[in-house]
């Protein structure tokens with residue numbers, strides 16, 4: 001049925017039944033509703049959903065960085081508090097323990113905790129839809145959010161829907177607002193010459209569901225899900241009936257139709273010219289294999305080869321730009337130590353970035369899980385040299401990565417390390433004023449880049465030194481005892497990290513060279529590679 005790997009995908013679900021041929025309630029007891037609403041959200045034993053990833057590297061409230069935080073959309077059970085009142089111990093379905101931040105959880109049934117201690121922020125945080133709001137406001141929130149989607153027909157009547165859909169190929173669909181159940185929606189699909197209408201119910205917390213088993217934060221997620229897999233519906237969603245009056249609600253600047261399409265055409269022409277546009281029919285989407293800032297990363301298959309997929313809504317927010325920017329950077333890059341872009345898929349709802357699949361996941365997870373006991377020094381040296389070779393290539397192309405860190409290095413079947421995550425990459429010498437936005441991982445970023453936006457290959461060299469430290473400390477968070485807001489000040493006063501336990505002195509020497517305060521005093525990647533090659537032969 002479903003192919004994700006989050007909690008609610010672990011069991012088989014009953015089929016959804018079209019409302020045109022059944023009563024409206026689907027009798028299945030969902031685990032989602034088993035929480036005792038009277039207990040405090042963060043009391044031990046409570047199940048919660050994490051609403052935002054609090055990345056340790058971006059953490060800036062004076063607390064030590066956390067390296068075992070749960071991520072957005074994780075379902076976890078609260079185990080207890082910590083000495084820090086903002087953080088709670090929790091455990092996920094795989095019995096992994098970690099921390100959740102009190103500001104970033106919501107009840108599994110969607111209601112925010114509101115006892116004066118923990119309060120979902122009204123904005124600036126991914127509050128789960130419906131948290132601390134009423135059904136009618138979440139309903140309008142969902143309609144507004146869906147307004148720009150071509151398949152959303154708002155208040156179209158059932159009769160007109162049937163006129164539009166009857167006789168269309170199986171899987172042709174649209175979504176409308178429910179007339180019988182104000183606040184709910186109806187998913188309508190043609191199938192075998194008839195039209196099926198599925199009620200999309202909205203929970204008190206604003207989650208949407210067709211079957212009380214799969215829950216979605218918004219209609220776009222729901223539609224994407226049923227486009228991938230019928231999952232109990234009579235057919236997978238295939239082609240939308242386009243709503244001529246759909247509008248962009250985010251900035252009001254354009255109506256749905258030619259201008260937005262042309263804009264996307266423009267922005268994706270680079271992929272077309274490079275022969276990198278792939279038909280969605282050629283891709284099979286599988287399990288979730290990772291979580292990024294923008295959303296899930298999925299495993300897929302393309303031409304019998306495993307690939308990874310990052311997805312962004314086509315008519316949407318800045319995420320699409322970020323995804324396209326990242327993918328653009330990867331066009332034309334080809335090196336055994338850089339993750340390769342396989343192509344992009346543009347369907348009518350989503351844009352997917354397809355990259356080669358890296359079976360051993362990211363380096364930081366490997367260092368922390370297998371760590372000291374399983375990874376020999378020689379292997380650590382191999383990681384360092386692989387990454388350095390990838391960076392030499394970027395150096396030769398005058399590309400500055402700006403987010404080099406162990407979390408952004410992926411490992412293939414043979415543990416070959418490849419640099420990934422070009423989301424922040426820039427051509428050297430391009431003007432950039434975005435350091436002020438605070439997007440950059442402070443503990444990995446060179447001081448001149450943080451202070452004056454001077455991102456160069458030499459600032460990447462600084463980050464490489466921090467990455468070396470991560471490798472030889474088996475995945476510790478850098479500057480373990482220094483609050484994040486003090487790091488730059490410490491560095492400018494001459495403070496540098498100590499050598500990780502057991503780190504060869506020659507490697508520590510390289511680290512210190514990469515951490516020269518003045519960028520021009522740092523070695524180039526080519527020089528670092530030479531040093532590492534010499535050291536490798538001696539360790």
Ligand SMILES: Nc1ncnc2c1ncn2[C@@H]1O[C@H](COP(=O)(O)OP(=O)(O)OP(=O)(O)O)[C@@H](O)[C@H]1O
Nearest residue numbers: 289290291292293294297308355356357358361362
């Ligand atoms: N090509 C891939 N093969 C295998 N796993 C992958 C691949 N790409 C990403 N992942 C997994 O998904 C996770 C998140 O991906 P990625 O880091 O690219 O997302 P992101 O949105 O750029 O996240 P962030 O900004 O937090 O680093 C990775 O840490 C990794 O575990």
